[in-house]
Amino acid sequence: MDEDSSKLGAAAVAIRLGTIGAVILCIAGGFAYAGGWLTPGRLTQGKVIDGFEAVNGRHIGFRRNHAKGLCATGWFDSTGAGTAFSKADVLAPGRVPVTGRFAFAGGMPFIPDAPTLVRSLALQFNPRGGEEWRTAMIDIPVFPFANVQAFYDQMIASVPDQRTGKPDPEKMKAFAATHPEFGSAIAIVSKRAVSSGFANDTYNGLDTFLFVNKAGVAIPVRWSAVPVRAFAPAGPPSHNDPNYLFDGLIADAAQQPLQWKMVVTIGHPTDPVSPNVPWPDDRTRVEVGTVTLDHLTAEERGTCADINFDPTVLPAGMRTSADAIPSARSAAYAKSFTLRQRERTAKPPSAVTEAEVQAGGRS
Secondary structure, three states, X not given: OOOOOOOOOOOOHHHHHHHHHHHHHHHHOOOOOOOOOOOOOOOOHHHHHHHHHHHHOOOOOOOOOOOOEEEEEEEEEEOOHHHHOOOOHHHOOEEEEEEEEEEEOOOOOOOOOOOOOOEEEEEEXXXXXXXXXXXXXXOOOOOOOOOHHHHHHHHHHOOOOOOOOOOOHHHHHHHHHHOHHHHHHHHHHHOOOOEOOOOOOOEEXXXXXXXXXXXXXXXXXXXXXXXXXXXXXXXXXXXXXXXXXXXHHHHHHHHOOEEEEEEEEEOOOOOOOOOOOOOOOOOEEEEEEEEEEEEEEOOOOXXXXXXXXXXXXXXXXXXXXXOOHHHHHHHHHHHHHHHHHHOHHHOOOOOOOHHHHHOOOOO
């Protein structure tokens, strides 16, 4: 997919601006959340792509969000536990091929790796029947925006000032003051524990979807990829290696396959669908299978480069919910995909090269 996120509080905005500023820019480029189905002339996928480029600059041939990335391939072993809630073939017991992509949220393809950057894991499940399941997840617990318009307004507020190269603090404070739900979500995000790398990080789908069983009963769900590797806290950034987190991922994969448990949280009909609001901790969680990624490839050689990780590409047995954000992402991802396909012959090499992958992460 193309995929991303950003944050701050209301009363504590002035204090948090310096600390969270970099994360805001990342998340502002993290998710393309506006589609042409909004009021014509007001907010379209084209305007959102223009907003990404205003925040991140224009980088020919790259995704307008999640620009710095690395391809992966592997498989998904289903436990069969998901079939109690969904008729999707991908959840039946067995193994299906998977194509994945690790990336940072944001539209800067050569940004130096840093622990503050929001990480993403996008997956394409390819069962034999041809009904794909695509998902794009990030490593924050909630999305800081209640709706598409709020996301766009914050992105525009975070466009760097030409004199300072940084967002205008007054514009950011004004946005936060008129969107108290933003501050509430940022407070949740700021408490998350940041892992030492991609391989031991938890990735969350954030949006609410519906599982539909064979009887036609639909229930709200959210899903996450929970690492098999033990959590370790993030250390300081490396000033000698601008790709140190990707290089660490490459080294981890060389030692043993990378694995995540796919965990589905079963919601109640009254649970909020808005991704800025968490569900209660007592909701049932079901482990539906394990994703194993055993081969990494630079984007120039990888199969993920031409995949649009559209979160509305779902098999029978899974549907979007009243959460409008996935449809908006779909529209903007499609626009980004069209642009980079046109520009592919002019695209420079990605930051993480195939030579780096082959060298085991030693740049």
